Every structure is written in structure tokens, then in C-alpha cells.
């Protein structure tokens with residue numbers, strides 16, 4: 001259920017292993033509306049064995065410039081940053097085409113409304129299409145229906161995210177932006193993006209995705225759109241697309257499988273809690289879900305005991321990275337603007353590896369960070 005990164009990649013792998021796969025998407029077109037800045041690392045392309053084709057890559061990324069509230073900044077070219085900015089509409093469609101070419105059937109304009117439960121086990125979905133409601137029976141359901149996922153919840157999995165674990169985002173694609181080629185710009189600070197950051201991702205000549213992700217601590221706090229407009233109104237640039245969205249940044253949900261069902265991608269909270277990037281993690285977990293579905297059906301075992309392998313395998317693949325990012329996020333949450341200024345100033349013009357000696361030197365000299373680290377680690 002769901003036809004974007006997690007849906008298409010799990011479908012691709014399940015179909016490649018010989019299963020009959022149906023991918024259901026509620027929207028009439030794969031990939032729209034866009035709710036993403038399109039940053040995809042080299043690791044994704046390497047691991048998924050997908051070529052970064054010119055048809056969906058807008059620009060190459062070789063580094064990131066980190067800006068502190070004081071205006072101080074430093075450039076990092078850490079290898080984990082290298083990648084591309086993709087045009088999600090085209091990229092998502094490419095992933096769906098790839099799945100279809102392996103034999104996945106795709107049903108658009110179709111909403112998964114509920115699950116069919118047989119003998120206490122998920123046995124398919126109830127969908128609504130063109131005003132008609134009907135049953136689709138299946139051995140396994142993969143819930144890849146994003147942050148607002150309802151499907152896994154209907155199977156009894158707790159996939160709710162706490163409000164403070166959700167990053168609200170607003171983004172404009174703009175033309176006429178003064179950008180540095182191949183460099184992502186990331187702005188931190190309470191006045192710019194409380195609890196998150198503002199990004200400028202170059203998409204081509206003077207064109208960029210400019211977005212803000214914030215965590216709202218009070219219901220009446222200012223919206224992500226407010227912070228975005230505050231930044232973009234100072235630019236002499238024209239907006240050609242606007243979108244809003246949300247990312248779960250509290251780490252994965254407690255359980256990602258049950259009898260006859262696996263949950264994948266944003267729906268499972270499989271997102272990097274530090275950056276909010278979810279494409280590469282969703283893809284890794286979706287690949288595993290597709291493969292496990294095939295193994296389960298071959299063995300005639302779609303029960304929870306067997307599908308537990310999915311959770312074990314994805315956790316082995318990306319669990320440590322998510323855990324580490326969660327720790328960094330907790331540190332970042334506690335930094336004041338003054339802390340961020342000091343941190344960035346200590347790295348300004350220094351060596352370019354984000355998590356190495358410069359950082360350790362800073363931690364040693366700056367007691368507030370030591371205190372925070374003691375509390376968290």
C-alpha cells in the first residue's frame with residue numbers, strides 16, 4: 001500500500017523474486033504532490049544498483065555549508081554528504097516503472113481503507129476506487145503509506161508518532177537564487193528554524209529547493225511556512241512550486257511486523273532522525289521487506305514469527321546508523337544558538353570532517369556540550 005520510494009522498491013524486489021505483486025496508490029499520479037527536497041546520497045544509488053540518470057538528477061552534490069545564527073559557517077565535504085538532488089516527481093515515477101517492468105501491477109486513484117482479517121491474520125486490503133469498495137486478498141500486505149499511515153495501525157501495530165517527534169516542513173522551489181554549485185546550504189538557529197534547520201538545495205542554474213523543517217513545541221508556535229517566508233522574502237527570486245509535509249524524526253516504531261503484514265519507510269519511522277532524510281533508509285528496508293515477502297511465501301509462512309526476520313534484518317542493516325543519529329539529534333535539541341555559534345566558529349576554516357577531531361576539540365573546550373553528552377550517552 002503506497003506507491004513511492006518504499007512501495008516501489010519493496011514491489012520491485014518482491015516481483016523480481018517471482019511474486020505476484022499489486023501496488024496500490026491513492027493519488028492519480030505517482031510522485032505527486034511532492035513532499036521532499038530530493039537529496040539522495042551516493043550510497044542509495046550504489047546499494048540499490050540504480051544509476052543516477054540525467055532524467056531525474058538535477059544537480060550533483062559534493063559538500064554542505066553549515067551556517068550558524070551568528071553568520072559563521074564552515075564547509076564539509078564528508079563522503080556521506082555526496083550525492084544528487086533528484087526531481088522527485090520523475091524519480092518516483094522511475095522507481096514505479098522499474099517495479100512495473102519486473103511485473104508489479106499498479107492501481108492508481110485507489111485508497112486502502114481497511115484490512116481483511118482472516119483467523120486473526122491480515123489476509124488482504126479493502127480498497128475504494130471510483131466510488132466502489134472492494135476486497136483484494138493477498139498473502140502479505142506491505143504498508144508503505146507514509147507518515148499518516150493507517151494501514152499498519154489497523155493490524156494492531158502502534159505506528160503513531162508523538163507531536164514532538166514530528167518535523168513539520170514547508171518548501172518552495174525558487175528560480176533566481178544565488179547558489180553555490182554542488183553545495184547544499186544548511187542554516188541552524190532558533191530564529192531561522194527552531195528545532196530543525198533551513199535548507200537550500202541547488203537544482204540547477206539559479207534554481208533551488210528552499211525549505212524549513214521545525215519542531216513545534218507549542219500548538220500556537222509559528223509554522224514552518226512562517227520561517228520559510230521570512231527567509232525567502234529577502235531573496236530576489238520567484239517561486240515555482242510550494243509544498244508542505246512532515247517527517248517522523250523520533251526513530252522507528254516499536255514493532256514493524258505482524259501476522260501477514262510488514263510496515264516500511266516513513267510509515268515505520270525509518271528516517272534518519274538527525275537529517276530527516278528518509279529515502280535511503282526507506283529503500284534499504286523496502287528491499288528487505290520485498291525479499292522477506294518472497295521467502296515467506298515460498299515457505300508458506302506469512303506468520304509474525306517468520307516475518308520477525310524482516311525487523312531483524314533491517315535493524316542489522318540500518319539500526320546502528322539510526323541509533324547514532326538519534327543521539328546526535330538529542331544533542332542538537334539541547335544546543336542554544338550560542339552553542340551552535342561556538343561550535344560552527346570552532347570548525348570555521350578548520351578540517352572538513354564533521355564528526356572527527358575538530359568536533360572532539362570543541363567538546364573538550366566547551367563544558368555545556370560535555371554536560372549534554374553526559375546526560376544523553
Ligand SMILES: Cc1cc2nc3c(=O)[nH]c(=O)nc-3n(C[C@H](O)[C@H](O)[C@H](O)COP(=O)(O)OP(=O)(O)OC[C@H]3O[C@@H](n4cnc5c(N)ncnc54)[C@H](O)[C@@H]3O)c2cc1C
Nearest residue numbers: 002005006026036037038039112146245265266277278279
Ligand atoms: C519537505 C520534505 C523534504 C524532505 N527532503 C528529503 C531529502 O532531501 N532527502 C531524503 O532522503 N528524504 C527527504 N524527506 C523524507 C522523504 O521524503 C521520505 O522519507 C520518503 O519519501 C519516504 O518514502 P515512503 O515511500 O515511505 O513514504 P511517502 O513518500 O510518504 O509515500 C507514501 C505513499 O503512500 C500513499 N498512500 C498513503 N495512504 C494511502 C492509502 N490509504 N492507500 C493508498 N496509498 C496511500 C501516498 O499517497 C504516498 O504516495 C523529506 C520530507 C519532507 C516532508
